[in-house]
Amino acid sequence: MSAVRESRTVLCVDDEKHILSALRRLFRTQGYEVLTEESARAGLALLETRPVDVVISDMRMPEMDGVEFLEQVRLRSPDSMRLLLTGNADVRLILDAVNRGEIHRYITKPWDDHEMSLVVRHALERKALVEEQRRLEALTQSQNERLRELNQSLEAKVAARTAQLEASNDKLKRNFLTSIQVFSSIIELRCAKLAGHSRRVADLARRLARRLDVDARDTQLIFIAGLLHNIGKVGFADAMLEMPVSRMNGELLGLYRRYPERGEQLLMPLEELREAATLVRSHQERFDGEGFPDRLAGLDIPLGARILALASDYDNLQIGVLAEHSLRPEQAAKLVIDSRGKRYDPMVVAAFEELTSGRVPVEPKHDWARRVHELHPGMRTSRDLVRGDGSLLLSAEHVLTERMIRQLSEFEKLTDTVLTVYVNLEGATQ
Template sequence: MTATPTSPAEAAAFTILCVDDEPNILSALRRLFRPQGYAVRVANGGVEGLAVLDAEQVDLIISDMRMPGMDGAAFLAEARKRQPDAVRLLLTGYADMGSTIDAINGGQIARYISKPWNDQDVLLTVREALERRALQNEKNRLEALTKAQNEELRSLNASLEQKVEARTAELRNAHEKLKQNFLTSIRVFSNLIELREGGTVCGHSRRVADVARKLAVKLGLKPNDVQDVMLAGLLHDVGKIGLPDELLAKPLSHMSGDELGIWRKHPTAGQNALMGLENLRQAAVYIRGHHERWDGQGYPDGLSGLTIPYGARIIAVANDFDGLQAGLFSPRRLKPEEAITFIQQNRGKRYCPQVVDAFLEVMGASDQVSPAGHEIGTSALRPGMVLARDLVGKDGVMLLAADFVLDESLIRQLRELEASEGTRLSIAVRPAQGA
């Protein structure tokens, strides 16, 4: 059988070590392999063969069995220790069969070649042995590559999960910060609206928003709806910005018919002012309807009963409760208990019965609860403390919104404000975060 020729490029990649104590055998093997393109190394004994293995990497070893000093079995066993991946072949005669078995066991040779050999058989044996080694090497390489890639993939997945978690936390914090900035801006705007009314109702919108929020929670509204109700409470008087100064200074009971006609346009004006802001469109609907009455005698649309938006019914109760105490409807300011009685007496007339019932429960509970936090002076402020409620200056301007976290810079500014105005600020705070 004729061996299939090995291409020079393939053969050049392999190095063969031939070990024999007979020079003519080495010469024969060299002449056999070199034309095939193999790199051939020769050694005239086991010791010299081991020196070659220590010096360079070989792919295949052919060793004679009978050699002085170190025979083929001993040499191949030692060669296996030094280069275990090299293919090992043994040249042996029939008389050496017992020693050959020892070599197979000790050196784990791939095959033995009987003397005298057939050149084509030897070439075919060598080529097949090297091909198997190449396939095994490729298999090992691919397994190592797969293992490395799997490890890298696991690492990337772990890293990706951490990055996703970190990014999610960043986005959550950014969203929360945007939300807080948005609410703070609304509170500031609400404060500016009250300044337009001359400061006679300082804190009215914030109080309305607070009561309305409590009612919305009590009535089981969803968080987004609760926020819309609170925003509507803060901005329910935005339509008054365009009213004449003299009208803003009058209680409703002192207005003429024409003045009432102008006054009753402010809910519609308030809705129109906010309709361009997507986040405030639902609040704008509540603002338009917060002067409607359950019996249909309200304005601007004369809605009645369940046709009035739920949030508007809530704002109506919260607004009138504070307005009665602030003197917005008559010169005489009602006491809190009198305002509660007025709301209760108008259940099912001016106000939604369900909202009034929730209002009475909230008022009954809140009368027994002290405001969150405690009041301290600026000298006792520490970084990390949280405002328990809005901080308002002596002129009615909101300086900082509730839930604002104080830092050293803000504390210093508050102390400087006290010194410049000659006043003492009393600030309601909760403990520092994490305390």
């Protein structure tokens, strides 16, 4: 989050000139533009002509008291942060100001300059946070709309090519999954420790689902939800993305706990993602009912969400999202297993134990590893091609073309790396 801008404007309204003079001297030394008015009506008239970031009003004024004035400010300039300056501690009046004017804070006279400065600064920082969140939400909505338009365009093309329906549908599914993978990396580009997190969570969730004999369609749905489970964090400031959950409290923790619900809201406009959106909403629920946002418990939590809860926490424990200190895989696994029946479904934990203990045989891969210079047009990738930082270069099931192979070769030269590409057996020769 950036610091509060020096161009912020503070409006002080009080019928006592010496109070206005004191406030003007205090705030001008801090780089704010300070406006003063000696009556509530004059203050309201000024708000009609220009935006104001913070409004400070005295409680007792002729014609209109501070409660009525701040209520009018809320109606006419809802984005202005509202502070009440009062010479008494009348709880009823203060509650009236909170209910009607929705004030941010109240300050008693005589005030301490340092405390007054902190209150105004905190109000401005909160306003800046709200503005940044709105900007990011608008950006996300725009990207969501673009993705919807792309999907509609693809569906129209598939409908127009009835003769090639089966092949076109396969291609559409692959492209849609690739779009989701790219979309899910938006947050990870802003926070280094999150790089590759969504892909790892989705992969572990898919393996757990298979171990639990979940059918292929629902397994794919859980995989997609795993890629998108953190999308509700898109409105978080960079500093909040970097902060471990264990250090959050108060308003910050409240904002954090709304991200699963926000993720559902962002995905619901896309019909293809509505089922995944339900899993995204519930992936922070706990088996004992102490999770959020709905405090679901036990089997009331969708199975996919129960799987994602374990997969997400297991990776978050290792990258420092939940606590300040990152854990080794075996330490994270022990914490997960010890939380059986509390945070996690015992059935999902049992499947996780089998996967991590090595008792589950590794499924043989019917593919071959190839260097880029060994690739040929027509080969089909069998696994996602991922960079070292976790970002996706090429998704599985892509048919390689001469142009793709040339681009991979150029990428190796530019980054001084050696890529290993896995291709299906029928498209490779030993």
